[in-house]
Amino acid sequence: MIAARKVRRPLTLLLILVGVAMIGGLVSPWAPEQIDWEHITMAPGTAGHHWFGTDRLGRDLWARLCAGLRLSLVTTLVASAISVALGTTVGLIAGYARRGVDELLMHLVDGLYALPYVLLVIIVTTRVGTGPGSLALAMATIGWLPLARATRDETRRLRSAPFIEAAIVMGLPPWTILSRHLLPNLGGLLLVQTALLAPQFILLESFLSFLGLGMTEPAASLGNLLSQGAQSLEVAPWLELLPASTLVLLVASLMRLGEAYRDDHDAAAA
C-alpha cells in the first residue's frame, strides 16, 4: 500500500489542476480564442473578468491557460495509452519469445533510441500533420521505447517463475500465458513506468509546441503559451510566469506521484 502521506499532496495538486482544466473554462466569460480589443496586454486583475490578464491580442489568459492545460493533459493521456499498448506488446513478445525474436525487437528499440527524437517527431508531424492527435502520436513514437525495454526485462525474469513454468506444463497457448499470466503481473511496473513517463510527455509537448512543432496558433497549449509569453517577457511577464508556474506544478505533481509509485513498487519487489 502506497504511503498516503507521500501521495496526498501531489495527488491533491494534480486533481486541482485537472479540475481547473476541465471546468475552469466554463466559469470564465471568455472563450480561449475570443479577442477583447478593448483590453490588450492587461495585467492580471486590472480589467474586468480577465482574472489572469490578457495577451497582446486581447485574449483571456485564464481561458487560454485552462484550454492549454486540458490539451496538454489529453495529449499526455493519449500518448501514454499508445505508449503502454505498443511498449507492453513489444516487450511481452521480446521477453517471452526465442532469443532471435528478442534480439531483433531489442535492436529495433535500440535503433530508435539512437535517433534524435526531434527528428522522429518532425517525421511524424510532417507525415500525419499537426494537431493534438499527431502530437500524441509523435510523442508515443519515442515514449514506448523505455516501456518496451522494462516490460521485456520483467517478462524475461517472470518467464522462469514457477507459475509460468506450470502454465507452460499445462499446455496453455502462448497468448493465454502472455495475456492472463504475465500481463496481470506487470501491472505495478506499467503503472510506475507510465507515472514516470507522463511528466516527460508534458514537458515534451511544451517543448515541441514552443519550437512550433506541436500545437500551433490559435490553439492554446502550455508550450505555445510559453512561446508567446517569452516574446512579451519584458512588457507582460505574467504571460510567461503563469503558464510556466502551471507547467512546474503539473510536472512536479506527476513526478512526485511517479516517484511514490516507484518507491512502493521497489519496496514490494525487495
Add this chain to the structure above:
Amino acid sequence: MTMTPQPPEPLLEVSHFSLRLPAPERELTVIDSLDLSVNRGERLALVGASGAGKSQLALAIAALSPAEARCQGSIRFEGQALTGAPAHQLRALRGARIGLIHQQPTLALAPHLTIGRQLMEVLYAHGRARPATARSAAIDRLESVGMPDPAAMLERYPHELSGGLLQRAMIAIALMGNPSLLIADEPTSGLDPSVQATVLTLLDRLCRSEGLGLIFITHDLSVAAALCERIAVMDAGRIVETGETATVLRQPQQACTRRLIAATAALGSRARP
C-alpha cells in the same frame, strides 16, 4: 505357428539422454547418458541426493530445459519423440498427456487467478470443454482429489488455501487434462507429516483408479517405498541402480544407495522418542 507376445511399448522411454549446461569454465553435465523407462500404470520413484539431476530430468521430460541447455539422446513418450519436437506438438502433450506436480504449489499456482480459473484453463487450452461444461468438470476433478466444498473452492485464490489444500489443487490441475503420465517433483516436501500422508494416499488412489504412470521424485526413501513399486537411484546425472523398490532397499548394490538408506534410517531413529 505360435506368436511370441511382444513386450508392451513403454509409456516413456529415455535413451542415452544427456543434458549439459554452459558454465563459466567448462560445460556442466547435469544428466549423463541416462536410460530410463516407465510403463503404463507403473509407479517409479526417482531418488537421489540434492543436485543428482532429478528435477532437471523432470523438466527435460516436460521439454522445459533451459534454452541454453545442450541435449543429446532421445526421450520418447507414447512412441512419439519429445526431443526436437515442434512447439505445437509439445503443447498438445503437456497438460493433456503429461502432467507435472511442482515442488512448491505456493509458487507454482498463479497468485492472481482463482483455483477454478486455473483448472478450467487446462480444459480450454486442449479444447476439452466449453464454459458451460468446464465448471462442472472442474468441480468433479476437485472432488476426485478430496477437496472439501469444491464449488466454493473454485472461487478461492491460492493465498487463501493451506499447504495441504494447495497441493491438492496442484494435483487437480495436473490431472485436469486426464494425462497418462504424472511427474511429481517432491510434492510432499515442506508439508507436515499428516498432510504428507494424505497427499501420498491420494496419489496412490489416483494412480490406481486412473491407471496413471507416475514418476515420483524424492530424496526420502520411506516415501518412495510407500508409494512406488520400482525405484531408480540417481547420482551425478546417472541412474546408478534400478529395480523393484523392496529389492533395492533390502539389497542395495551401490554406495550412494546405501548412503541414502543410512541417512533415512538415521533420520527415522532420531525422530523416534
